[in-house]
Amino acid sequence: MSNYLRGAMAIYAKDIRLEARTKETVSAVFAFAIIISFIFGFAFDPRPSVVAIVGPGIVWVAYVFTGILGMNRTFALERDRGTLEGLLLAPVGREAVYAGKLLSTATIMIFVEALLFPVFLVLFDLNLFNIWFALIALAATIGFATVGTLFSAIAAHTRAREILLPLLFLPIVLPIIIGAVTSTGAAIDGDGWDGVGKWLQFILAFDAVFLVLSSWAFDFVLEE
């Protein structure tokens, strides 16, 4: 167990250190998210009455798309540099590799999501500085990273990696997207636990089921 934790933390630390030095993923993904949000301003009439309806949808479409962009790089980078073999040969279990990758993906996604709070505030007057929204975003992002890390390992080994990940990822995380969008509306309206609680529990249940399933399936995905 301690070997599992140490292995996972070592991989996590490596990924975060790499990102802190290059800032490649965060900067590109953040720029992409700003562009998406900007386009939305023209796709919908950004008046307060309209934003009240489509706001949560804008936020989550931006989060999901940027998430996919970030997750595509999780294993593609390792594969391009030929370091995936090294990672797999490391004296830790595959579950530890998965856990480390999952944590680093989730951390980077959450970081970018937080950076977008002021962007939504400025562009749409959409105030996301709300403890309930933060909890939803945290739970949903862990769910996204759980499923996305696994599918990114599959997609990175195919010829169609950028296309395959969203194709596999989006249908499976549909329940999270439904829950996150609906409860974000409730959180912005100030409904608190009454509006958000049910969905938060639902998303956490999804996270738990898929965390177990992905840890088990990861071995089959990377087997040579």
Add this chain to the structure above:
Amino acid sequence: MATAAEPRKTRIGLGKRQLLVAVTALLFMVDLVLIFQYAPTASEALGTQMQRIFYFHVPSAIVGMISFGVSAFASVMYLIKRTRNWDRIAWASAEAGTIIFTIAIATGALWAKPVWQTWWVWDANGTLTFMLWLVFIGYLITRAYAPTVERGARWAAVVSIFGAAAVPFVYMAADWWAGLHTERVTGPGASGSLETAMSYTLQFSLVTFLFLFAVLVAERSTQRDVEERVEALRREVA
């Protein structure tokens, strides 16, 4: 894996498969007679003559779900046993399921338009059907882009199992969400009940579609078996 030189021990003979096709064709003919002659015309609210498409729509949706279950079960068995047979069943049922779900979605849209004045109803059943159809598409594309059949088999098995695990979540989420937006028109809690003759026709149609599924799975898995044998022979010759 068996080499090509080994004699085949068991196989679904051509005769048996032809029989299955013949029985299915016969069932479809009887089914059409039941749908258009035996089943009574539905009420105005259900679309009178339009309602007859229901006998294709509901069975295809149910058999689509069954095909997903079969594919996911065969995928689990493949990951445990690693025999080609389980993978061929999982693959064939994904292909058959894609076609059957397409029928369900198309007939659903055709029925919904005259009855509810909309092509698509955003309820839990519709959402789940559409989501599983998308998972099947992802499944088939994963196989198409995989570098080897063996890796494609493993990856696709994972996709299928994940899809199955997401089913209760998708259904619950869509149902809660739909509760906020639309009235439930299908599934448990929907208003309206079937007359006896309608119910018999529906059951017969369901059996017919199960046979269609069986035919498609048998044909495709046999084809794959032959393909793999040809491939093995080619490698042996080369």
